[in-house]
Amino acid sequence: MRRFLLGEKDIPKKWYNLVADLPPLEPPITPDGKPITPQMLASIFPMNLIEQEISRQRWIDIPEEILEILYRWRPTPLCRAKYLEEFLKTPARIYYKDESFSPPGSHKPNTAVAQAWYNRQFGIRKLTTETGAGQWGSALAFACNLLGLECKVYMVRISYEQKPLRKIMMQIWNADCVASPSNETNVGRDILKRMPDTPGSLGIAISEAVEEAISDKTAKTRYSLGSVLNHVLLHQTIIGLEAKAQLRIAKEKIPDIIIGCAGGGSNFAGLSFPFIYDKINGAKIEIIPTEPTACPTMTRGIFAYDFGDAACKTPLLAMYTLGHAFIPPPIHAGGLRYHGMAPLVCQAINEGIISARSYNQLQCYESALLWAKTEGAICAPETSHAIACVIEEAQKAKEEGKEKVILFNYSGHGLMDLAGYKKYLSGELTDYPLPEDELQKSLRLIKGLPGTKRMR
Amino acid sequence: MRRFLLGEKDIPKKWYNLVADLPPLEPPITPDGKPITPQMLASIFPMNLIEQEISRQRWIDIPEEILEILYRWRPTPLCRAKYLEEFLKTPARIYYKDESFSPPGSHKPNTAVAQAWYNRQFGIRKLTTETGAGQWGSALAFACNLLGLECKVYMVRISYEQKPLRKIMMQIWNADCVASPSNETNVGRDILKRMPDTPGSLGIAISEAVEEAISDKTAKTRYSLGSVLNHVLLHQTIIGLEAKAQLRIAKEKIPDIIIGCAGGGSNFAGLSFPFIYDKINGAKIEIIPTEPTACPTMTRGIFAYDFGDAACKTPLLAMYTLGHAFIPPPIHAGGLRYHGMAPLVCQAINEGIISARSYNQLQCYESALLWAKTEGAICAPETSHAIACVIEEAQKAKEEGKEKVILFNYSGHGLMDLAGYKKYLSGELTDYPLPEDELQKSLRLIKGLPGTKRMR
Numbered sequence: 001m002r003r004f005l006l007g008e009k010d011i012p013k014k015w016y017n018l019v020a021d022l023p024p025l026e027p028p029i030t031p032d033g034k035p036i037t038p039q040m041l042a043s044i045f046p047m048n049l050i051e052q053e054i055s056r057q058r059w060i061d062i063p064e065e066i067l068e069i070l071y072r073w074r075p076t077p078l079c080r081a082k083y084l085e086e087f088l089k090t091p092a093r094i095y096y097k098d099e100s101f102s103p104p105g106s107h108k109p110n111t112a113v114a115q116a117w118y119n120r121q122f123g124i125r126k127l128t129t130e131t132g133a134g135q136w137g138s139a140l141a142f143a144c145n146l147l148g149l150e151c152k153v154y155m156v157r158i159s160y161e162q163k164p165l166r167k168i169m170m171q172i173w174n175a176d177c178v179a180s181p182s183n184e185t186n187v188g189r190d191i192l193k194r195m196p197d198t199p200g201s202l203g204i205a206i207s208e209a210v211e212e213a214i215s216d217k218t219a220k221t222r223y224s225l226g227s228v229l230n231h232v233l234l235h236q237t238i239i240g241l242e243a244k245a246q247l248r249i250a251k252e253k254i255p256d257i258i259i260g261c262a263g264g265g266s267n268f269a270g271l272s273f274p275f276i277y278d279k280i281n282g283a284k285i286e287i288i289p290t291e292p293t294a295c296p297t298m299t300r301g302i303f304a305y306d307f308g309d310a311a312c313k314t315p316l317l318a319m320y321t322l323g324h325a326f327i328p329p330p331i332h333a334g335g336l337r338y339h340g341m342a343p344l345v346c347q348a349i350n351e352g353i354i355s356a357r358s359y360n361q362l363q364c365y366e367s368a369l370l371w372a373k374t375e376g377a378i379c380a381p382e383t384s385h386a387i388a389c390v391i392e393e394a395q396k397a398k399e400e401g402k403e404k405v406i407l408f409n410y411s412g413h414g415l416m417d418l419a420g421y422k423k424y425l426s427g428e429l430t431d432y433p434l435p436e437d438e439l440q441k442s443l444r445l446i447k448g449l450p451g452t453k454r455m456r
Numbered sequence: 457m458r459r460f461l462l463g464e465k466d467i468p469k470k471w472y473n474l475v476a477d478l479p480p481l482e483p484p485i486t487p488d489g490k491p492i493t494p495q496m497l498a499s500i501f502p503m504n505l506i507e508q509e510i511s512r513q514r515w516i517d518i519p520e521e522i523l524e525i526l527y528r529w530r531p532t533p534l535c536r537a538k539y540l541e542e543f544l545k546t547p548a549r550i551y552y553k554d555e556s557f558s559p560p561g562s563h564k565p566n567t568a569v570a571q572a573w574y575n576r577q578f579g580i581r582k583l584t585t586e587t588g589a590g591q592w593g594s595a596l597a598f599a600c601n602l603l604g605l606e607c608k609v610y611m612v613r614i615s616y617e618q619k620p621l622r623k624i625m626m627q628i629w630n631a632d633c634v635a636s637p638s639n640e641t642n643v644g645r646d647i648l649k650r651m652p653d654t655p656g657s658l659g660i661a662i663s664e665a666v667e668e669a670i671s672d673k674t675a676k677t678r679y680s681l682g683s684v685l686n687h688v689l690l691h692q693t694i695i696g697l698e699a700k701a702q703l704r705i706a707k708e709k710i711p712d713i714i715i716g717c718a719g720g721g722s723n724f725a726g727l728s729f730p731f732i733y734d735k736i737n738g739a740k741i742e743i744i745p746t747e748p749t750a751c752p753t754m755t756r757g758i759f760a761y762d763f764g765d766a767a768c769k770t771p772l773l774a775m776y777t778l779g780h781a782f783i784p785p786p787i788h789a790g791g792l793r794y795h796g797m798a799p800l801v802c803q804a805i806n807e808g809i810i811s812a813r814s815y816n817q818l819q820c821y822e823s824a825l826l827w828a829k830t831e832g833a834i835c836a837p838e839t840s841h842a843i844a845c846v847i848e849e850a851q852k853a854k855e856e857g858k859e860k861v862i863l864f865n866y867s868g869h870g871l872m873d874l875a876g877y878k879k880y881l882s883g884e885l886t887d888y889p890l891p892e893d894e895l896q897k898s899l900r901l902i903k904g905l906p907g908t909k910r911m912r
Binding site for chain 2: 001002003005007008071072083101103105142145146164165168169171172173174369372373375376377378415416418419421422425
């Protein structure tokens, strides 16, 4: 058997909240060191999602209406990568959860749909967000379109101009997608006045999206984030919960190794958190988030309080970070070019439950090509960072002569990212050494921020 | 329930050959009017596929090794378009077979895999083909890559230059993709000498691909075609056979209406032929192939012997045709811009079993947008020609107050075709009136060809 399928009735009915099974997280704080209260967030997020964000309840019901929408593409298949196994001549059995089946092509809609639904429940009419290459923006556009919400996406200007495909997707799904910085916010106008030719940045786009949300006089607009926060990771756990049921169908026990690429952490968390529950309860699993060597948040960053965005507009989060001023080299896996990491993923690192690895761009593309050659599909450049690790572990299993079970998250397809493949195939791609001086400078910048010294 | 799934063990084990249930087809003939013999085709196709091409056996076993490869994405889901139904307030129940799940994104790999496998069985090492926008070329590249065959794709020069995405897919799957006309064949060199700036055409690309196949001295190269021929349509019937089993799971009887878009006819045939078997045996089904008004082969063409290609290199086929010299207006549904139609589909028209309709480009894009708004996914421009008809029939069912069951083939996704959507959304797209003078001129050109007057 190659694919292990669940019917609609077998879809998980609850999300798993890892917060319940870890020591308390360091709380988000304000730039002057005070804890963030739910009320402080009320103009940015709806209160029902803020409640989820701070919930310590282990299992949280998935509303039936959200499941109804997820049925469009969920449960997603669990597949066995038999042909990759054969090519590698490994005794390992490699399984992957195929999240590329959603209409926007990745795991992102799992939380986009949930966030749009909770906002609508709360009476919100419009969501704003930022997007870089457009993966998250298109997922939120998709969700808002299905739920009848307006959607405004601030897309980093250089991507807006250079990567038109995702922008068209957003337009098909009725979103209003503008280049950031834009003339529609004070932040945007101010930056355009000072730097009319700026390519924009995620930090600026976040600032614009938040400004639009909080300045709506009717209070019917909120902001939506595609990763990092607890409630976002929560919504993704449906991936791992489905995978667990599917592994039972495949007559496998808990996997020996679980792998996911991690930019903000949501696809990795979605697959792995439900298995962390088992690990905490005694299962022996190696759980590996993977990241680019060019943006090595978990493997080279420090655990400290830092801003979530480059513009220093968000609360301070306790996380592994390269510093909010760190600008990663222009690798093609845009979704992994983030200076921080979800606090919940960081907590799992600190507890010794998971252990990160980093991979070079060229090795990742080489892995993606081997994947296309053996399994047939074209993966997202982000996903190739998981596949590189899978191949490494499968080869190790071969050397050790061990029948390991490896599970990874196939977080998205690469059909919107063919330009990177083209460069790789024509030999134009290079690896980027980590800019050490930049990193040290960026880390020094956050040393003065409050909170870090008081950490447990 | 929204999706109806089959497991691997439920995949059809035989293809259905409609030839067995229709009066004998008018045979392919040479330009001087003689019947084509299997031996005449032996340098173009392997003999095992030629045998399938002329077989009158109703059920043909699908080799286990082909099924093994199809398991990568098959069985595909049968889905109910509940949200479109709700939007239209129709009493009709609309089902679609989702062929967009294959790695190249359409139904094309169903035959690409089968053809590559039969060629390999016959000792062939390399396949050549032509491609326009690249849908078929990428499917054959995908199949050859999995089966370890070399693949050479002659891609129409203007598409090669203007539509780089599919070309990159082919390269990822190890195909050698060259712009046609190329310097690699006599036909190509000759045309380049006379017309160095030609944008190329499918006709030229076919001629180059065939030339390369037949001029391989080691006889290890053959040519592969993505539609039109009997064996190609045969391989696609797995779609309809799966759909039948899935409709039983959905507790539906035989559908009232079956719809598929038709360029060369393969996706339409794949879904509908297994149901034509039921219709011949008494079931009441309306079966509708849909085409563009800009290239109305079935609704405005004549039934006559004509060349399959613009360059007059292929055998003459008895089919509905606009004449091989007809150049359709540049609609975005490139896969439907073909002057002819599969002889087997044409025979079903002549027998009164199916009845074609044509749709304008703007109505099709409008339908595609409604599909994205309600069902969430972005369809191929070809597929939108089926959806336009589905909407029309669903509205008719509403007017009549009838609970009809409508089934259609969702032949592919539109993620590689976003440029057309962009033009539609910005108001740049227009409908094209059928160029009547061109059509009449083109039809006059084929009046002198042999065969037509001798038809039954």
